[in-house]
Amino acid sequence: MLIKAGRLRSAPTCQPTHHSLCGLPLQGVRMASWPSSSCNFTATLSPSLPAPPALSRSLPTLQSVVSNPLACSLRLKTASRIGVNRKKLEDRASSAGHVITTEKAKGKVRVLDSEDSLAVSLAEYTAHLSDKFAKQRGAFTVVLSGGSLIKSLRKLVETPYIDTVEWSKWHVFWVDERVVPKDHADSNYKLAYDGFLSKVPIPTGNICTINDALSAEGAADDYETCLKHLVTTNIIDVSQATGLPKFDLMLLGMGPDGHVASLFPRHPLVQADKQWVAFIKDSPKPPPERITFTFPVINSSANVALVAAGAGKAKVVNEALGGDDLSSDARRIEMIKAGKPDVVNVAPSADQSSDLLPVEMVSAEGELTWFLDSEAASDLLTCSYWMFD
Numbered sequence: 001m002l003i004k005a006g007r008l009r010s011a012p013t014c015q016p017t018h019h020s021l022c023g024l025p026l027q028g029v030r031m032a033s034w035p036s037s038s039c040n041f042t043a044t045l046s047p048s049l050p051a052p053p054a055l056s057r058s059l060p061t062l063q064s065v066v067s068n069p070l071a072c073s074l075r076l077k078t079a080s081r082i083g084v085n086r087k088k089l090e091d092r093a094s095s096a097g098h099v100i101t102t103e104k105a106k107g108k109v110r111v112l113d114s115e116d117s118l119a120v121s122l123a124e125y126t127a128h129l130s131d132k133f134a135k136q137r138g139a140f141t142v143v144l145s146g147g148s149l150i151k152s153l154r155k156l157v158e159t160p161y162i163d164t165v166e167w168s169k170w171h172v173f174w175v176d177e178r179v180v181p182k183d184h185a186d187s188n189y190k191l192a193y194d195g196f197l198s199k200v201p202i203p204t205g206n207i208c209t210i211n212d213a214l215s216a217e218g219a220a221d222d223y224e225t226c227l228k229h230l231v232t233t234n235i236i237d238v239s240q241a242t243g244l245p246k247f248d249l250m251l252l253g254m255g256p257d258g259h260v261a262s263l264f265p266r267h268p269l270v271q272a273d274k275q276w277v278a279f280i281k282d283s284p285k286p287p288p289e290r291i292t293f294t295f296p297v298i299n300s301s302a303n304v305a306l307v308a309a310g311a312g313k314a315k316v317v318n319e320a321l322g323g324d325d326l327s328s329d330a331r332r333i334e335m336i337k338a339g340k341p342d343v344v345n346v347a348p349s350a351d352q353s354s355d356l357l358p359v360e361m362v363s364a365e366g367e368l369t370w371f372l373d374s375e376a377a378s379d380l381l382t383c384s385y386w387m388f389d
């Protein structure tokens, strides 16, 4: 299966401002020069289906072997494009009773058999990173989006995680926020508070909310100032590569149009690289006034999780991770057996597109992981190249 590839280049310069969201004294942070970062996507799924010979011929560079994640252990030696009925896939996924995981050079795609399994997997992943960073850095910086992501975090407030996660080490931020009062129904803070934050003992001072008394411009500047302060105090790590804040975990939802954060398709903010936090007053998704992290900051994260559930996301997931041009002979696909039997590594394609959806521009300095339920992955699965013996 083909995944498109993209490249993002940026070179921002931010000046510290005067004011801290968190009520702490502010020192500015100078950012280093900004090398290009790239996002490349390739992934493979592997059920046991026969391969049409013509397409096998079009992928001559397939190199190695992987176990089939869904059913029995099949050795991979070829690839084919074949339509698969979704029900069949769902049956396979649920009879196997576990996650289908695929991996590429700089990303993984986890396809779960249901939204509930997705929530379990996301909780396990987040708790693991929380433990890792709490031990390593004494802090865990987590960035939330709005939307359905918050519901998908529900397993984290249940046992065992409610008792085992070191909540006191958490520092919480928003990748985007609507410029509305915090008790407004549109507030991402309110959404997260009601569904998640009110149920876990994260110290209030560790929750970095927007100043809702300010305009969109003011709130964006203010939030950026808060981030700069927390960088100077080493709460937020710094990317050695970009000089930008390096959040330990960024949890992103995505819209059916392929937006992430408040970075919408064809909106100029997608290219913003002069600021860490930008404002938007014409968001196509209401409400119109928001603040948002820019891509250079998102992509400097140590870990990014892209979370999508439901059939409404199937088309855009397929657009981002699938594609119709896999038969291109120009594409080299190399498969390397990974440590886990249900993980496949695929080298990124040399093909780069200049017209990417925002979700396709997401990368991570460390690791990008997609969490999809079978509905969100349904177009991907039906239009994929399947690997088998």
Ligand SMILES: O=C(O)[C@H](O)[C@@H](O)[C@H](O)[C@H](O)COP(=O)(O)O
Pocket (backbone or CB within 6 Å): 145, 146, 147, 148, 149, 176, 177, 178, 188, 252, 253, 254, 255, 256, 259, 260, 261, 262, 285
């Ligand atoms: O404030 C926002 O609007 C969100 O942060 C937004 O970026 C959200 O994550 C996506 O729109 C996905 O939302 P759903 O998961 O609800 O579709």
